[in-house]
Amino acid sequence: DAKTTQPNSMESNEEEPVHLPCNHSTISGTDYIHWYRQLPSQGPEYVIHGLTSNVNNRMASLAIAEDRKSSTLILHRATLRDAAVYYCILRVSSNTGKLIFGQGTTLQVKP
Amino acid sequence: ETGVTQSPTHLIKTRGQQVTLRCSSQSGHNTVSWYQQALGQGPQFIFQYYREEENGRGNFPPRFSGLQFPNYSSELNVNALELDDSALYLCASSGLAGSTDTQYFGPGTRLTVL
Numbered sequence: 195d196a197k198t199t200q201p202n203s204m205e206s207n208e209e210e211p212v213h214l215p216c217n218h219s220t221i222s223g224t225d226y227i228h229w230y231r232q233l234p235s236q237g238p239e240y241v242i243h244g245l246t247s248n249v250n251n252r253m254a255s256l257a258i259a260e261d262r263k264s265s266t267l268i269l270h271r272a273t274l275r276d277a278a279v280y281y282c283i284l285r286v287s288s289n290t291g292k293l294i295f296g297q298g299t300t301l302q303v304k305p
Numbered sequence: 306e307t308g309v310t311q312s313p314t315h316l317i318k319t320r321g322q323q324v325t326l327r328c329s330s331q332s333g334h335n336t337v338s339w340y341q342q343a344l345g346q347g348p349q350f351i352f353q354y355y356r357e358e359e360n361g362r363g364n365f366p367p368r369f370s371g372l373q374f375p376n377y378s379s380e381l382n383v384n385a386l387e388l389d390d391s392a393l394y395l396c397a398s399s400g401l402a403g404s405t406d407t408q409y410f411g412p413g414t415r416l417t418v419l
Contacts, residue, residue, distance in 0.1 A: 237309075238348065281347060293340075
């Protein structure tokens with residue numbers, strides 16, 4: 195299974211943009227890039243996913259490098275509720291579509 | 306639309322005992338995946354059930370087993386509990402096995418083995 199590398203932790207100020215990086219140098223052509231986040235005492239929550247092109251939704255934006263070896267999750271205006279562990283996951287459309295979680299990035303948002 | 310629910314919320318068992326955890330999938334979903342999350346770690350895939358059959362398994366011993374029922378709810382059974390089985394157990398439902406569809410997670414069951 196292809197691996198991802200993320201910083202252990204990041205800090206942000208409230209109402210400022212946050213850029214969460216992820217390296218995935220061994221990504222293959224069929225791997226989708228998924229982001230989930232886990233708020234304290236909750237199960238993981240889907241944030242966004244993409245294959246090649248940049249993606250936007252109501253929660254965040256996903257910027258994917260042209261060679262697909264890295265990506266960045268962008269939270270446009272961080273709020274205190276965005277404090278969570280963010281997981282970058284490579285997902286293959288296999289018979290299970292299982293998610294392979296790494297350690298994730300713990301995001302702290304300061305008021 | 307009802308989300309993924311899990312029961313019980315918390316559970317305390319002793320080493321050697323057996324435990325059953327339950328999960329109700331989101332309405333319209335026929336696939337349930339189970340994950341184990343040790344403290345401070347990311348979730349680890351245990352197995353997946355699709356249309357009442359096991360559809361893939363992670364690196365977990367046979368004492369971890371499961372069931373899926375006709376209404377797509379699911380159970381995770383763990384026999385001969387060990388101290389290292391203490392973790393948060395998460396289930397996730399999705400609409401189609403093997404796709405890259407979103408997985409929707411429940412809040413988890415916190416299992417403590419003494």
